[in-house]
Amino acid sequence: MRFFFSVVLTLFFFTSFAQGDSLGPVADNSHLRISILTCGSGNELYSSFGHTGVRVIDSSKGRDEVYNYGTFDFGDPDFYSKFMLGKLLYYLDKSSYPDFINVYIAEKRAVDEQVLDLTEVQKRTMLSYLDSNLRPENRAYRYDFFFDNCATRVRDIFPKVLGEEFYFGSALNGKKISYRGIMNQYLVNKHWERFGINLLLGSVTDSIMTDDGSMYLPDFVHQSLIHAKYRGKHVVSADNVLMKSGITEARRFNGPLWMMIGLLILTVLAFHIPAFRYLKPVIRFVILLVTGLLGCLMLFMWLGTNHQACTGNYNILWAIPLNLVVAFLAGKKKFWLRIYALAAISLLIVALIVHVIGFQRMPLIELSPLMLALMYIYIDLYKQNIDAPVPAALTPTANPPADDTL
Incomplete structure (x- = not known):
């Protein structure tokens, strides 16, 4: 049954505007602080690849919230059929930072925070982008593990908000690896899950990832932001460890x-x-x-x-x-x-x-x-079946009929 369970798990594996800052550097009097949260791997299959969120602090309003593109409606009566058919919708949601972080404290998962060095105009533009995405008509999207998920949605914020003068740093550092290859590294000790998932994944996942493609994983969004720049200036001003991982995972029986x-x-x-x-x-x-x-x-x-x-x-x-x-x-x-x-x-x-x-x-x-x-x-x-009788239709006639025509 574990064999079939791993395949079923696979099925659960696999449930705007753009405005650049044309004003140049200005004084920041917004009381806004925006950062990217990168959450580490957990023990469960759904948490194996980590998570990405956007934290917004507004000290003037006593606000500390996290925008999260990784939520879904588990109460949907068609949840299972939609996930199996690749039609399950994920949503952008917003929660208080304490509620968000308590989940990772309970699961003993690592959390890193990259504080963004943006001007007041850029911060307000990014916040407007998030709030626009949060509207009922905009918050839903069709989830795709490799190509459209909580990490890629955060990745896409930067070029849409900052424009063409923004660029990410290299996440792969010249390494050539496929989508499947990096996925298997995250599942190295989850043998049944890795086996079942690999049975259902097609050849498209064996293409070599680009730096942009690698950011379907939160760790690679984090890595790319380390050297990301806008007009030659680093976008991240501080990279803080909020929590270290308390998970110890021994090598499991295959x-x-x-x-x-x-x-x-x-x-x-x-x-x-x-x-x-x-x-x-x-x-x-x-x-x-x-x-x-x-x-x-x-x-x-x-x-x-x-x-x-x-x-x-x-x-x-x-x-x-x-x-x-x-x-x-x-x-x-x-x-x-x-x-x-x-x-x-x-x-x-x-x-x-x-x-x-x-x-x-x-x-x-x-x-x-x-x-x-x-x-x-x-x-x-x-x-x-080597001596099985050959069907008559496939057997040549021994004595063909004589030709009576003159």
């Missing part, structure tokens, strides 16, 4: 890997040891059924939803949707099953090539035992 190894061992025993031969039809049925169901889910997430990250998923080369049908017919003598087995073996080889050339990276460490088990099943399927 459950999906050992489950797949166990499945491969059972497959080998069933195919080679007479005492375990009774397991052969059971294992064949289970593996074909599960891979067929997975293939159908992958195809649905690719073609039937708005999840950009699930498009072009070539895991269906080994998780063949038709396995769902073959699972119920594999014990029968059918000529087409022999052809199907040959095609499935070929697709397995193509899947490995797709991974090796980097077109799409698959969780091959965990998948290798499963692929070997599939190879056993397909080879056996071919052998047991």
